[in-house]
Amino acid sequence: MENDGVPNGPAAPAPTQGTPVVREQDRLMPIANVIRIMRRALPAHAKISDDAKEAIQECVSEFISFVTGEANERCRMQHRKTVNAEDIVWALNRLGFDDYVVPLSVFLHRMRDPEAGTGGAAAGDSRAVTSAPPRAAPPVIHAVPLQAQRPMYAPPAPVQVQNQMQRPV
Incomplete structure (x- = not known):
């Protein structure tokens, strides 16, 4: 049958109450x-x-x-x-995405501040964004020493090639 590999297709087993589709x-x-x-x-x-x-x-x-x-x-x-938004900011901080915490907090503050003029759906909400939540230990992703890690966006370090004909003095 042509739909055998398609999930939830005609050949898929009927879902039960315990397994949501x-x-x-x-x-x-x-x-x-x-x-x-x-x-x-x-x-x-x-x-x-x-x-x-x-x-x-x-x-x-x-x-x-x-x-x-x-x-x-x-x-x-x-x-x-x-x-809520504070839960998302807290989760980003806890998961080690520290670079996103401050910009997102500033954005939330601007969205909630009626004086900012940028407003939006939440412009009338006058709650202030508190400082970033306390930092949790970042999760261990892999066992590469910290000094060997480079951000993904950084260009690779230049490779220095030593001339084989040159002898140290």
């Missing part, structure tokens, strides 16, 4: 949004392959799930049912 479009961020963000970050003449679009879509969706899951866990521990 999760469609791919419900699991992933919409590809149009991913493409729009990618195009803003690249030069106008750049081409993006379909594989690159899908890879970034998977990564973005996983990142969002990762951060939201941590924020949701905090809410569960505090017996709350609603994840």
Whole structure:
């Protein structure tokens, strides 16, 4: 049958009450949004392959799930049912994404400050954003010594080639 490999297709087993059906479009961020963000970050003449679009879509969706899951866990521990912006900021800090905490806090403050003039849906909300939450220990990702780690965006260090004919004096 041609739909044998398609999840939730005609050949898929019927879902039971214990197993919710999760469609791919419900699991992933919409590809149009991913493409729009990618195009803003690249030069106008750049081409993006379909594989690159899908890879970034998977990564973005996983990142969002990762951060939201941590924020949701905090809410569960505090017996709350609603994840709010402070929970997301807290989760980013706890997961080691420290570079995002301050810019996101500034953005939230601007969105909530009616005097800022940039307003939005939350412009009437006058709550102030507090300072960044206390830093948690970053998760151990891999066993590379700290001084050997480089940010992904940094160019590789220049390689110095020593002339074999030269002898030390």
